[in-house]
Each structure stands twice: as C-alpha cells, then as structure tokens.
Amino acid sequence: MTSTSTSPRPSATSPTVQESVAAAADAQPAVSAAPYEQRARWLESLADELDANADELVPLADAETSLGGTRLSGELARTSAQLRLFAHVVREGSFLEAIVDHRNDDATPPLPDLRRMLVPVGPVGVFAASNFPFAFSVLGGDTASALAAGNTVVVKAHEGHPELSRRVSELAQAALSSAGAPQGILGLVEGRDAGVTLVEEPRIMAVGFTGSVRGGRSLFDAASRRARPIPFYGELGSLNPVVVTPGAASARTDDVAEGLAASFTLGAGQFCTKPGVVFVPADSRLDSALAARVERRQFQLLNDRIASGFRDRLAEVTGVAAVGVVAGEPGEVGEGTAVPGPIVLSTTVDAVLEDPEVLLDEVFGPVTLLVRYDTLDRVREALRAAPGSLTTTLHAEDGEDVRGLLDEMTQLSGRVLYGGWPTGVAVSWAQQHGGPYPASTSLHTSVGTTAIRRFLRPVAYQTMPDALLPEPLQEANPLGIPRRVDGRLA
C-alpha cells in the first residue's frame, strides 16, 4: 500500500458507475457487431500490452500484495496466455454453438428452417479478487471471457491493489484504442459502494465475481432481487478436501507430506484451491512427516482484513477441544498483515462430524487440518457433511477400492484430482473451476475456455433469408466454424 503512485486519480474526477455503465452500454452494439477476427485481435493486443509492461507491473503488484516477484511474473504470463487462448477460442468459433436445422416438410408437424447461435448477453460487471492481482483482476479470466463473448465490461477494482488496477486499466485503454476497439468497451470503477451499484445498474446483464462467501452472497442476493434479475457467476469459498488412503499413506508418506507442505502454503495459503482438510489414516505418520517439512516463517497476508479474518477463524478452529497442533504456534498471532506460520492442526472424523460448521469451513491463510480416520466409510460420511468445493483430491494406490470415494468427490466438487495437488489450476479446454454452492453460485466455470458460456445467450432465427442471417448461420458457413447441421456435427 506504500508504492509510489504512478497514476493518482482523485475519485472526484473518476467516472461514476453510472457513467462507466452508460459508456459500456453505448459501445455494446459496435462491440457485438465487430467481426470475430477483430475481437480476437483486441484480446491479443491486451496480452501484448501486459507482457510489454511486465517490468513495471510486477513490482507495482508486489508492493500492493506482497506476493513476490516470481509468483507475480508467472501470474502475469498466465494472464496474457489466457487472453491469447480466448482469442483462439473466438477464431475457432465453436463457442457460438451454431446449429442449423433445415426445413423438413416430411416431419409431423413439418419443421421450419431454424438456426440457433449464441450472442453476447450485454454489458458485464466483473469483480476483481484480492489474491490474484493479474489473473482474477482487471484483465483476468472473467474480463477475457466476457470480452471474447463480445461483451463490454465494467471492472470493479479490488481495494487491495488500486494502483495496479488503475495502471493496468490505463494500459488496456491504450491498447484497445490502438487496436480500434470502441470507446467504452472496458471501464474501471472503484470503491465498496461502487460494487453494489454496479450489480444493481439496470444495463448490466451479468456479473462475474471472485471473493468471499459473505461478500459474494450479498451481491448474489442483489443480482437476484433486481426488477430484472441477472446471472451472478460467483466463485466464493472452498474447503478442497484431500483424502489419503491407507495405501498411499504408507507407500508414499514423504512424498505426500512434501506435496501437501508446498500446496497449502502456496501464496501464503491464500489460494481458493488450498487443501483445507486432509483425511489421513489414524495410524499414519503423515503428521510427523509433514511437521518435519514445514519451515517456520512469517507470512505477509494480502491485507489487514484478510489477516484479521485468518486470526479469527484460526482461534475458532483451535478453540475446539478435539483439535490439536501438529506444527506452528497458532497462539502467536503476529501483527498487521504479518502472521507466523505455517500451521498444521489435527483432529478426528468424530470431531468434524460433531462441528462441521467450524471444522469443515475454509480458513483463508497458511493452515491445514489433518483429520484422522479409522475407515474410508467414515471419510465418506465426513465428505457428505462438507460444503460444496472447487476441488477434491484423492491420494491412493493401485488396487485400492476407491470408487465409492470418487463418487462422493464428484458429488462434492467441480474438479476431482487423483494424485497431485489442487492449487495449480490449468487454463485449458477441460478445466472446471467451480463447484456446488458455496464454491460457485452457478453451474459454470470461471477458468478455462468454457467460461465464455457464462456471458452468451441463445437466439434462434426462423425462416430468415440467408443475407439477413448472422455469418455463423449462413448456409455457406463463410466463417468455416464447427456447426451442427440437421442433427449432425459438421
């Protein structure tokens, strides 16, 4: 929060939410109408701009988030790669889900010529997150997928990195303008009140959000209460349970301990995919193996609010009688954003089943809870008591019967890992970053190519002359995109 101000912009002269949304709404028809190739180039121009300014942006981000240069450089590269992947998605064209049903007089009743595709939903509001100042912020995945879908976007900056947000927004405006995009295609608003106003603005047609359950739920409620309700794509909190079978616990104790130690402390434990509870056999020595691998140090959390939330939740969890300390000193609370850690706690399946609201709930920060179990049936019972999660992870050995567990994990989460750790979230076609509530407020992903579906709505054209059809639906398929024609993929 002490960085030199590269672009101070007194709020008195900043555009209001209404002004930004009006600009977005005015630009929407031109943005929708631009050729797909041009839309792809806008995305690439944003990617290029980020990469070209990495040397300035990474230190700016570090000064505001304490996440470190290495992690932030990687995150910036991920963010520009994400923009380029969405440019590819736009060119590839299957995101339009184009369907052509030719007239069929032989059907009973006869079927008219009917052609369906997805079109932009309209101006989209995007809420930046605190913990990913590039990948889930001004030019992050929500913005990239909303722009790729053909929408204008108004981003609500996160208070945790205001300077970075303003600077990225300035660079984006310049890049988009050079690339010929309409003015108003991408706006930035700031301040807590701006958030609610943005969701309530009648011309905003959908919202993407990454943040806490409490904040997200309150905005979801605002979106649902509107005279015209809109979809609110919130990614809220996640526990990310891990199960280590007896086989894996004995065959790969050190390996599992090593991986877990790295995963739950990544980004100071401030990943939405952090493994929050780890089910381990009661008789395993995973706890001591883990204790031996966590190196005590100070963690700088993202901001005061997150640090104080961490302390509160930690006190709540350690206040449960059946919770013991495996590593760290949860009593030492640190000062300001600094917290000593990491912390490993342990308890039993009985205890989590008795107090699921305290023990099976996210603690955002560098802590994980080992839950000792006697049988895998008891683990399934505990999973059934857990809230919806972004991920679940199973460490098992060949030959163990884990089908029942995997069924439970599929019910509970949007991504099921066999081995490995959930903190890495690949940006790819098959990614699913979303899960049953409260992990998400929708049946969609916020990472990966299919995230684009959130910001599109279907329109069918009936007996429309070819010349009046949008290009993706014209008979000759001038864009050469994948389509379904008379029921067959072509």
Next chain:
Amino acid sequence: MTSTSTSPRPSATSPTVQESVAAAADAQPAVSAAPYEQRARWLESLADELDANADELVPLADAETSLGGTRLSGELARTSAQLRLFAHVVREGSFLEAIVDHRNDDATPPLPDLRRMLVPVGPVGVFAASNFPFAFSVLGGDTASALAAGNTVVVKAHEGHPELSRRVSELAQAALSSAGAPQGILGLVEGRDAGVTLVEEPRIMAVGFTGSVRGGRSLFDAASRRARPIPFYGELGSLNPVVVTPGAASARTDDVAEGLAASFTLGAGQFCTKPGVVFVPADSRLDSALAARVERRQFQLLNDRIASGFRDRLAEVTGVAAVGVVAGEPGEVGEGTAVPGPIVLSTTVDAVLEDPEVLLDEVFGPVTLLVRYDTLDRVREALRAAPGSLTTTLHAEDGEDVRGLLDEMTQLSGRVLYGGWPTGVAVSWAQQHGGPYPASTSLHTSVGTTAIRRFLRPVAYQTMPDALLPEPLQEANPLGIPRRVDGRLA
C-alpha cells in the same frame, strides 16, 4: 373439472413433498449410474406408454382443459416425440460436452491430463403449466430433459388438470418400473403449498417452471433465497411483438391478416408465444382485413382464474383512451370460463410509449393489439420499451432495409421469425424457447434438445487412471461419442 375420476387419490394418502423428494434423492445415485442406453430406453418406454393410452388420455385432458380433441391429440404426439428425441440425444452423447486435454509437458507451466464432462445436477423439481396438459406437464419437456440428463424428477401437478396428471403419472410409474428404472425416479406432488415446499426442499438441485410472471417470480425468489441457492429455469410471460413493414402490409394484406387471425386465437389465445402486439403501418387496411377474418364465437378458457385475469387485463387495456376496438365486444365479458371473442384492438405508437406497462404487457387470451406506426424508427423505439419476449416476428418484403429492426428484435427475444407466426414451436436441435426476462429467468431454452443443459453440471477429472474415469472420458472412447481432444473436435 367434471370428468369421471379414474384414479381418485385422497390427499391424505398422497406422498408429501418431503417423501417424494426423499425417494428421488435416494434413487439419484442409481439413476446417475445407469448406462446411457438404459436411460434412453426409459424415455422411450414413457413415449410408448403415452401413445398406447392416447384414447384414454385425450378425452381426460379435454374434460379438464376444454382444449379440444384435435389439438390435444397433436400435443400428445408432440410429447411422445419429444421423449424419443431426448432418447436420441442421450445416445448421441454430445450433450455430455466431453473434453479431453492430454498431459502436455511442453506447455509453460506444464499441463496435467484433464478431462471434463457434464454430470446430472441431482433431483429436479418440475412445475407443470396449465395450457399444455401434455407437452409442459408430467411428461413434458422439462421432465424429458431432466430425465435425459440423468436426474430424478418430482413434478408439481398443475391444478388445472389434476386427474390427467395423476393418470399420466400412474402410467409413467408402470412404464418406468417395467423398463427397470429405480423406484423414486419420477414423483408427483399436488397443491399450491407443495410448490413452494418443493423449491425450498434442500435436496432439490434445480427447478423447471412454466407459468405466470407473478407465480414464477415468487418461486424464483424462493429458489434464490435458499441457504444453498439453486437455478430456477422459469419461462414466464411473453408479449411476442410482430412488425409488419409497409411493403408486407401492402403486398400481402390478406395473407398477413389470415395468418394473424389463426395465430392469436390458437388454443383460445393461451399460447405463451401468442402475438400480443402487431405493429402495422398507419395507413394500411390490415385492421379491416383482420376484422373480416375473425369469426365471433365463445372461447372456453382453461380455468376461472385465467378467465378472470383475461377480463381484468382486457378492461385495463381498453380503459386507455387511445385504444379502439377493431373487432369483438370487449365489454361483453361472458361467464365463468366462457368469454366471447376474439377481440382485436388498435392504438398508436405514441400511446404504447406513454403507457408501456399497460399496453406492452401480455394479455393471456384471445385478443391482439394492432399498433399503428408512421415510421419504422418509431417501431424500434417502441420495441426498446417492450419487456423481454420469447419471440419477435417480422413480415417484410425483399429489398426493404430491416437490419436495424432485426438487431432490435435479436436484443428483445430468443427467437426471431422472418415471416410466419410464432405460435408453432418446433421441437428440434436449433429451437430456442426462452428470452430476456421476464420471458425467462435464465439464459436457457425450455424446448429443443439444448434444454438438457439446464440440468447438468461440469466435473473435471485430473490425472485420473483410465479405469477410474467415467466411460465418456476414457482414452479409447468406448461409447464413441463426439469429444474435444487436445482442443480439436473429434
């Protein structure tokens, strides 16, 4: 409402909502796990059962809805065809949206093996509609698509056709049971209170609804207020504006009048796609052509509530000074469910812009409103003041510049017709039956094959051994379904 009772079931012995939902939730794992081929056969067994019992069911439906044997026979055939189409969708397999991303060590960062597909969302609540006792009822499109997606279903019967609902449910139970489906896969509950309870039941994971704006909005609010909110796929009200250009009005006056007369009176004007307002050139003689084509008669509306709603809305619209009567006697209100009609009203663009809440809102029943315009720009202005609609229809002649109008119509609705009339809703791949609120509460369709997407959620499997993957994602693609592999459709 005076039909002989084929299956009287005193409510005291009917299963409660809780019991039906519990049975559905218990059956869900077995239903999800059943092979797709088996799921397709369940749908076909339902279709066969409907067809085999048409002679009994059609009169039963007519006694409760007054919709007439011809229309109801067609609707039953449409409903069984819809079930068979969804069986085909299940076998074809692209509804699973299977995506395989192989491990890629050359990427930065390296990408793990990641495979994604859609899985059933869980027990689904379905609200039957009054106006389609087969196609939007116990075995209608919502039920067919929810079952096809692999879900169990609890239907809330519509009060307008209780006997028919019970009989169809009985036949369905028998057919499903013979076909080997798990007990509890399809339940039926009755009563107004049962509706709210069904939406609030924690184990219900999504809801499909067709009905009024008022009723639908109140259930949408209930679904959004839940501790764990669920998607509420409501199809509420629709105005379905039609625009007749000067060219079409002069070249095809009689043709347009003929088509309109048939469309707005179909099913006694109780179609959600009924053309409610028709923009006609101020100087056209469409009004007299239409007046000459509507034959005065008594209409039997579906029930007392709909009839009294029709009378109230009609009085409201005719109470506007600038509204005139082209045909019919809106002052003659009839008795009970009988209303004299049809009624054709007329007004001006100025009037609808002055009072859009009264004049640009659905009137459910045999009436339409002609809106005289001077220029097409004024029509666009009026369309911008209209609420979201299921359909918009344009009647134009070659060479007229209608692009601006079509853009406006694409904004306003989910299906845009060029020529023809919106009351026919083809059940096909490209259909879109849904539109901006209040036409729908979601970005989905309730008719056509893509309606299945509403009842599925994505799950990704990371580095999962082939033998533990669901069949659609296994390396050899044993089901032979369409998939995207490493970014390419295969």
